[in-house]
Amino acid sequence: MHREAALDRTFQALADPTRRSMIQALSGGTTRSAGELGAHFRSAQPTISRHLKVLESARLIERSVEGRVHRFRLCPAALDEAGDWIRRHQAFWAGAVDQLEQLLKETDQ
Amino acid sequence: MTASNPGAEVRRRLNASPERVFAAFADQGLVAQWLRPSPDVRLTVLEFDFRIGGAYRFAYDVPDGRRMLVGGTFRTIEAPSRIVFSWRIEPPDEHAGIHSEVTVKLVAHGSSTELTIRHAKFGRADADQRHEQGWNGALDLLEALLRKETRDGD
Numbered sequence: 001m002h003r004e005a006a007l008d009r010t011f012q013a014l015a016d017p018t019r020r021s022m023i024q025a026l027s028g029g030t031t032r033s034a035g036e037l038g039a040h041f042r043s044a045q046p047t048i049s050r051h052l053k054v055l056e057s058a059r060l061i062e063r064s065v066e067g068r069v070h071r072f073r074l075c076p077a078a079l080d081e082a083g084d085w086i087r088r089h090q091a092f093w094a095g096a097v098d099q100l101e102q103l104l105k106e107t108d109q
Numbered sequence: 110m111t112a113s114n115p116g117a118e119v120r121r122r123l124n125a126s127p128e129r130v131f132a133a134f135a136d137q138g139l140v141a142q143w144l145r146p147s148p149d150v151r152l153t154v155l156e157f158d159f160r161i162g163g164a165y166r167f168a169y170d171v172p173d174g175r176r177m178l179v180g181g182t183f184r185t186i187e188a189p190s191r192i193v194f195s196w197r198i199e200p201p202d203e204h205a206g207i208h209s210e211v212t213v214k215l216v217a218h219g220s221s222t223e224l225t226i227r228h229a230k231f232g233r234a235d236a237d238q239r240h241e242q243g244w245n246g247a248l249d250l251l252e253a254l255l256r257k258e259t260r261d262g263d
Contacts, residue, residue: 100130
C-alpha cells in the first residue's frame with residue numbers, strides 16, 4: 001500500500017490553492033528560498049513553512065540548506081506518479097465510451 | 110485531453126436518448142457488453158447490485174494473461190441523469206487500493222445525449238468529505254505541469 005499512501009499525499013498536498021501556486025512558482029526548474037516564496041505569497045512565514053513541509057513530505061519539493069538559507073526545488077517524480085494514474089483512467093474511459101457508442105449503434109431499434 | 114479537462118474526464122455526444130444510455134450503465138447484461146477499455150479486453154461481471162449502496166465487481170482479462178479486478182459501490186443513482194460510484198482496483202495491480210470515484214452525467218440534447226464521465230482520486234481523509242473544487246484545481250494543475258514537461262522533453 002506504499003504507492004497508495006504516496007499518491008494520497010500527492011493529491012492531498014495539491015488540494016490546497018496556495019501549495020499549488022508554490023508548485024507553479026517552482027516549475028521550470030526554478031530554485032527559490034523560503035523567504036522568496038514568502039514574499040511571493042504575502043503570507044506569514046510560519047504559514048509558508050507549514051505549506052512547504054506538506055509539499056516536502058509529499059516529495060513534491062526538495063529542500064537544500066545553504067548556511068541559514070533554505071532553498072526549494074520541484075521534484076517531478078511525484079507528479080509523474082499522479083499523472084500515470086490520471087492517464088491510465090483517461091485511456092480506460094475513452095476506450096469504454098468507444099465501446100458504448102458501438103453498442104448503442106448495434107442495439108438501435 | 111483539452112486544456113479545460115479536469116483530470117480523467119471523457120465527454121461524448123451519443124446518438125441515443127439519456128434513458129438508453131442510462132440503461133447501458135444500469136443493466137448488468139448491457140454493462141458486460143461495453144464497460145472495458147478495448148474489444149480485446151474480456152470483462153466478466155462478478156457482482157452487480159445497481160442500487161444506492163449496492164456493490165459491483167468486475168474482472169478484466171487482458172490478452173497477455175493478466176487479470177485486473179475492480180470493485181466499488183453505487184453512491185448516487187438518479188435516473189436518467191446521474192450515477193456516482195466508487196472505484197478501487199484490487200491487488201496486485203500497481204494502482205491497487207487507491208480510492209477514487211466515477212461520476213457519470215447525462216444531459217439530453219434533442220434526440221442525443223451528452224455523456225460526461227469524470228474519474229477523480231480522493232485521499233483517504235477525503236473519501237467522505239469532498240473537496241470538489243480543490244481536486245478539480247489540483248488535477249488542472251497536474252495536467253498543465255505534465256503538458257509542460259512533455260513539451261520540455263521534446
